[in-house]
Amino acid sequence: MIVFLHPRSIRRARNRRFPLSVLALAAVLEGREEYEIVDGNIDPDPAASLGRVMRERPARALCVSLMPGPQMVAAIGLSRWFRASYPHVPIIWGGYFPSLYPDTALNAPYVDVVVRGQGEDTFLELLASVGQASACGGFQPSALRHIPGISYRDQFGLHVHTRDRGIRSPGDFPWMPYHSLREPHKYLARTFLGNRTAVHQASYGCPFRCKFCGVTEVAGGRQKCEKPERTAAILTKLQHDFGIDAVQFYDNNFFLREDDSAELAERIGPLNLQWWCEGRIDILLRYSDRTLAALRRSGCKMIFLGAESGSDEILRAMDKQLTSSQTLDLARRIRQFGIIPEFSFVIGNPKDPDTDLRTNMQFIRKLKSANPDAEIIIQHYTPTPHPDGMYGDIDDKIAFPKTPDEWATPRWYNFTVREDPALPWLPRRTKRLIDAFETVMSCRWPTIQDSRLSRWARAMLKGLSWWRYAFNCYKWPRELHLAQMVLRPRDPRVESL
Numbered sequence: 319m320i321v322f323l324h325p326r327s328i329r330r331a332r333n334r335r336f337p338l339s340v341l342a343l344a345a346v347l348e349g350r351e352e353y354e355i356v357d358g359n360i361d362p363d364p365a366a367s368l369g370r371v372m373r374e375r376p377a378r379a380l381c382v383s384l385m386p387g388p389q390m391v392a393a394i395g396l397s398r399w400f401r402a403s404y405p406h407v408p409i410i411w412g413g414y415f416p417s418l419y420p421d422t423a424l425n426a427p428y429v430d431v432v433v434r435g436q437g438e439d440t441f442l443e444l445l446a447s448v449g450q451a452s453a454c455g456g457f458q459p460s461a462l463r464h465i466p467g468i469s470y471r472d473q474f475g476l477h478v479h480t481r482d483r484g485i486r487s488p489g490d491f492p493w494m495p496y497h498s499l500r501e502p503h504k505y506l507a508r509t510f511l512g513n514r515t516a517v518h519q520a521s522y523g524c525p526f527r528c529k530f531c532g533v534t535e536v537a538g539g540r541q542k543c544e545k546p547e548r549t550a551a552i553l554t555k556l557q558h559d560f561g562i563d564a565v566q567f568y569d570n571n572f573f574l575r576e577d578d579s580a581e582l583a584e585r586i587g588p589l590n591l592q593w594w595c596e597g598r599i600d601i602l603l604r605y606s607d608r609t610l611a612a613l614r615r616s617g618c619k620m621i622f623l624g625a626e627s628g629s630d631e632i633l634r635a636m637d638k639q640l641t642s643s644q645t646l647d648l649a650r651r652i653r654q655f656g657i658i659p660e661f662s663f664v665i666g667n668p669k670d671p672d673t674d675l676r677t678n679m680q681f682i683r684k685l686k687s688a689n690p691d692a693e694i695i696i697q698h699y700t701p702t703p704h705p706d707g708m709y710g711d712i713d714d715k716i717a718f719p720k721t722p723d724e725w726a727t728p729r730w731y732n733f734t735v736r737e738d739p740a741l742p743w744l745p746r747r748t749k750r751l752i753d754a755f756e757t758v759m760s761c762r763w764p765t766i767q768d769s770r771l772s773r774w775a776r777a778m779l780k781g782l783s784w785w786r787y788a789f790n791c792y793k794w795p796r797e798l799h800l801a802q803m804v805l806r807p808r809d810p811r812v813e814s815l
């Protein structure tokens with residue numbers, strides 16, 4: 319018996335989505351061993367549920383999935399409690415947080431093994447060794463040495479990182495057992511796309527190596543995709559079982575190959591789904607008009623695209639392999655197909671954050687005039703470990719925390735959720751101006767993703783902010799903060815759709 323823990327990752331109940339990471343692992347266990355999923359996004363008291371599971375059918379391992387931010391904070395408390403209550407049961411951490419910071423995770427006494435990157439194969443091999451070792455009350459380091467993709471402490475307490483594991487297509491693994499969730503219907507959300515929105519990830523990783531992105535470190539600059547036929551079959555089943563009418567694709571780079579995209583559009587057309595996904599500007603620009611029209615017909619409503627910067631010099635420093643004119647070209651071109659582009663920007667180049675901000679403010683204004691429907695997401699540059707060195711040459715200018723507990727302190731928590739990265743190279747006034755510009759933009763054009771925001775609330779936000787945008791006057795938007803506090807519009811930077 320294995321117990322999976324998916325600690326709470328969302329701030330609002332309406333953002334609940336299928337916990338795909340633990341479902342992917344449960345899928346490979348089906349038919350081999352019993353398991354139970356405890357999901358903090360649904361369960362008001364995950365510790366009580368873990369206790370119940372352990373009383374009924376004691377588990378031989380606790381497997382925790384976590385990404386940086388709120389989920390990591392919840393994972394710390396629950397793992398510590400579990401270790402104190404069941405000291406002989408091994409605790410395995412996997413997901414983006416331990417994959418990015420394996421040494422940090424292993425510095426916690428309640429973490430025995432870290433699984434780095436894609437989990438399915440590693441997890442099965444690891445469980446085989448828990449089976450052997452459980453007789454002696456823990457893992458045997460000699461059994462772990464040959465498993466790629468893990469990190470653990472050896473008998474001297476030293477950290478061992480085995481070699482990275484290559485990635486496989488999600489299509490190589492069994493379908494996810496959605497019905498093993500206690501209340502699967504609770505994961506179908508009302509969004510701007512539909513009343514029953516499901517989530518799916520049809521690929522793993524990304525072949526680009528943008529130097530600000532955590533995916534390169536975790537997936538090693540590779541991407542593997544499932545066949546369109548399988549994606550369509552899974553969505554058909556989700557529609558049959560749960561009546562889904564919309565999908566949010568989690569892929570880092572959904573449109574890798576044009577022929578696959580065109581085939582998928584054709585296959586899912588009859589399901590009448592509305593969908594959202596993430597793509598690359600350069601790749602979409604290469605698509606024919608015919609494919610773009612087919613994507614829209616098949617329900618593609620909005621695409622999240624990393625524009626990142628309006629400066630070509632900065633785009634080169636980021637290793638983005640994109641130019642700012644490509645962003646403008648796509649903004650204009652995609653409009654005629656009725657697909658809304660959601661352009662994301664990473665502002666605050668460590669070498670000259672002020673110039674970076676001003677260049678981007680100008681560029682974003684140009685982009686909005688090229689396509690007024692385009693939505694804009696503004697993020698501060700918040701570094702994450704990168705195999706080629708972090709964007710901005712800041713490897714020696716920032717020291718990440720050495721323990722999960724330190725990551726959970728307000729200083730580092732605010733860093734991970736990008737609220738206040740408190741970076742040595744980002745002057746407070748520049749940071750304030752980035753935030754102010756973001757506030758004005760999000761009020762001047764409230765996102766269409768916010769289906770709950772009433773018409774008058776929208777009009778009010780627009781009315782209060784138009785003059786600021788018109789006259790380039792962003793500083794101290796106190797009246798907008800007040801309006802946001804009262805009207806609580808959605809913030810696409812931190813919330814799911």
Ligand code: B12
Nearest residue numbers: 327339342381382383386387388389412413433436437532
């Ligand atoms: C869905 C999602 C969310 C949802 C979470 C919903 C949920 N169900 O909990 C929401 C919107 C809440 C969210 C928020 C945030 N997210 Co997020 N999110 C994602 C996203 C799009 C998909 C993750 C996913 O489910 N993938 C599908 C599953 C199958 O893959 P997986 O998670 O990688 O799991 C595999 C392996 O990691 C491993 N594994 C995972 N867990 C475990 C556990 C064990 C025991 C084992 C053995 C293996 C294992 O095996 C799995 C199968 O192969 C990823 C991007 C991406 N496509 O990966 C970003 C991503 C993980 N998020 C990220 C970030 C930064 C955040 C935020 C901090 C952003 C913010 N501004 O606040 C917040 C923090 C939330 C929190 N900590 O609680 C980053 C993390 C990297 C980084 N830069 O630090 C990513 C990679 C986005 C990015 N490109 O930068 N996120």
